[in-house]
Amino acid sequence: MWRLGRCLQVLWTCRGRSIKRQSGEVTPCAANMATRRCLLDRPYRRHKMILSKETALWFAVVGGLAVGVGAAFVSSRTEAKSMKFGDQVVSLIESTRTMTANDPDLGAGAISGARYCTIRKNVPSDMCLGPALVHVYGGSLSVTGASSTFTVVAASVAREGCAAAIPKIAAQPGIVSVQVGSSGARPTPISSEVADTDCAAAGATTLTIVANR
Structure with a gap:
């Protein structure tokens, strides 16, 4: 799982940029080469990735949207289930509530x-x-x-x-x-x-x- 996430990070970071090794050597970052190295070459893990602020912001925005959509879906499903009772739609009212003529x-x-x-x-x-x-x-x-x-x-x-x-x-x-x-x-x-x-x-x-x- 870690390797897959790392590979996805490589693909995104390699958009016309370079990879900087721990030794300080900078090499071209072609997407196909980076993916092949990431999947097959274990020592590639030790390479230091250049993660830009733009990339970090992109991941944060996408993650936030996914969480928001998921929470809204769960909330709507819960509300729909709570309003079903046989073939009839009923109101769920607190058991201690006192009803009045103008309720x-x-x-x-x-x-x-x-x-x-x-x-x-x-x-x-x-x-x-x-x-x-x-x-x-x-x-x-x-x-x-x-x-x-x-x-x-x-x-x-x-x-x-x-x-x-x-x-x-x-x-x-x-x-x-x-x-x-x-x-x-x-x-x-x-x-x-x-x-x-x-x-x-x-x-x-x-x-x-x-x-x-």
Whole structure:
């Protein structure tokens, strides 16, 4: 590895310049001759290279650009992965955060109550169902329930359709049940046939989701 790096240095330095030996002798520096010597002649290691300031600056600039591009790529990939949760895009919110009616993550949605994120040991971060429902299905939110459960009410699910929305919501980790309207709670998973029936009966306007807190 050292020899390869040295050879590359020889090629760059030999742009119309000369090589100065330790003895003080200066010889022409043809690129092909320098490369052949560098690869085959071990004593060539002892030759003192003339490394100009221009060459050093070139290596520094190229190295800095490579590090910057690599860091930007890793950062973008990490951010993209953190925003994926099943088929839905959710917001990752701190578990101790208290939500208010004017919270920017909820848009124009109204909310009452404090923490409503699902907290599970097998999930790296708290997956907040409220912002996910608002983002994907639209509507408003209200939160009730004891410390073990909470209920999210999402209205106006017509963007994707009630029947299509229920199975996706029911498949998320931590969901206990999905209820259409104010009655008819169903355990998960909910079949498309049940969803079609309940959505038609409720007018496809309201979903109530109960999940582990």
